[in-house]
Amino acid sequence: MSEPTRLSKRLVEQLGCSRREAELYIEGGWVTVDGVVVEQPQFKVEQQSVALLPGARAETLEPVxxxxxxxxxxxxxxxxxxxxxxxxxxxxxxxxxxxxxxxxxxxxxxxxxxxxxxxxxxxxxxxxxxxxxxxxxRLEQEFVVQVRGEASPQALERLARGVMRNDRELPKAKASWQNETHLRLVLKNPQPGQISELCAYLRLELLGMRRIRLGxxxxxxxxxxxxxxxxxxxxx
CATH class of the missing domain: 3.30.70 (Alpha-Beta Plaits)
Structure with missing residues (x-):
């Protein structure tokens, strides 16, 4: 019975490639052990069948x-x-x-x-x-904000022109009702707490916020x- 060996070493022996090429094939998801893709070069194999998938490339993974x-x-x-x-x-x-x-x-x-x-x-x-x-x-961020309370269309329009609260200028925001309990807000680079302040300006209670778009x-x-x-x- 043969001793367990690293998958990368087995691949070097089978293909005659360099150790680095073997590691790139494995890390790239191109190598199977008994038909199952294995991505760890250090994985130990014995008598299993080691194969290279069609189209295999010994290339560094592109960042995702x-x-x-x-x-x-x-x-x-x-x-x-x-x-x-x-x-x-x-x-x-x-x-x-x-x-x-x-x-x-x-x-x-x-x-x-x-x-x-x-x-x-x-x-x-x-x-x-x-x-x-x-x-x-400069990037717009879009949120769906769950709130309790009512705000008039005129109040929402004021957000787009910029408003003050507690002597602080709040970020301009495009606001519209999605339904009776959810407000859609679009603004640039909101800092922690600013969406809560916008809701407070509108006399709405903030219950939750969900970002749905970045740029x-x-x-x-x-x-x-x-x-x-x-x-x-x-x-x-």
């Missing part, structure tokens, strides 16, 4: 950006850790190759304020981080607690 529909009350680190193969939205699985390497070194950009739910953005791509951070003051990227129909990849065609 992920969108999570984060539940209220979940902190950013718990949200990051919650993303895995099993929480990828069923509606967004077609045509994507979900890999374990996509969850490594994910950083949150434009984080939600504590207590908010909805669209949370994580990225491995320094270009996305740089662009979002540089443009954050040009909308969350879409993403179930709570699930995530999807940002498509190459989407731009913040």
């Amino acid at each position: 950006t992920l969108l999570l529909n984060q539940p209220a009350g979940q902190d950013t680190e718990s949200a990051r850790v919650s993303m895995g193969m099993d929480s990828l939205s069923e509606a967004h699985r077609e045509g994507v190759r979900a890999l374990h390497g996509h969850f490594a070194r994910q950083a949150c950009v434009a984080p939600l304020e504590p207590g908010a739910s909805g669209l949370q953005v994580f990225t491995q791509d320094w270009r996305v981080t740089r662009k979002v951070n540089a443009d954050l003051r 040009g990227v909308s969350m879409g129909k993403l179930p709570l607690g699930q995530w999807r990849y940002v498509a190459a065609t989407e731009r913040f």
Whole structure:
């Protein structure tokens, strides 16, 4: 009986490739062990069948950006850790190759304020981080806010011109009723507490807030607690 050996070593022996190429094939999800994709180069194999999938490329993984529909009350680190193969939205699985390497070194950009739910953005791509951070003051953010109370159309219109509360200027916001209990708010770079202050100005009690868009990227129909990849065609 042969001794267990690292999957990367077995691949080197089979293909005559370098160790680094073997690791790239494995981490890229191109290698199967008895027909099952294994992405860990250190995985130990014995007599199992090791094969390379068609179209395999020994290339470094391209960085990806992920969108999570984060539940209220979940902190950013718990949200990051919650993303895995099993929480990828069923509606967004077609045509994507979900890999374990996509969850490594994910950083949150434009984080939600504590207590908010909805669209949370994580990225491995320094270009996305740089662009979002540089443009954050100009990027529209859209929220659906659950409230209790009534506010007139005239009061909502005043938000678009800018209002003061407790001698502080609040951010301009486009506001409209989605239904009797939910208000749609669009504003730029809201700071923690400012949406609550806007609601207080309108004499509405804030019950909850959910972000649904950041710049040009909308969350879409993403179930709570699930995530999807940002498509190459989407731009913040």
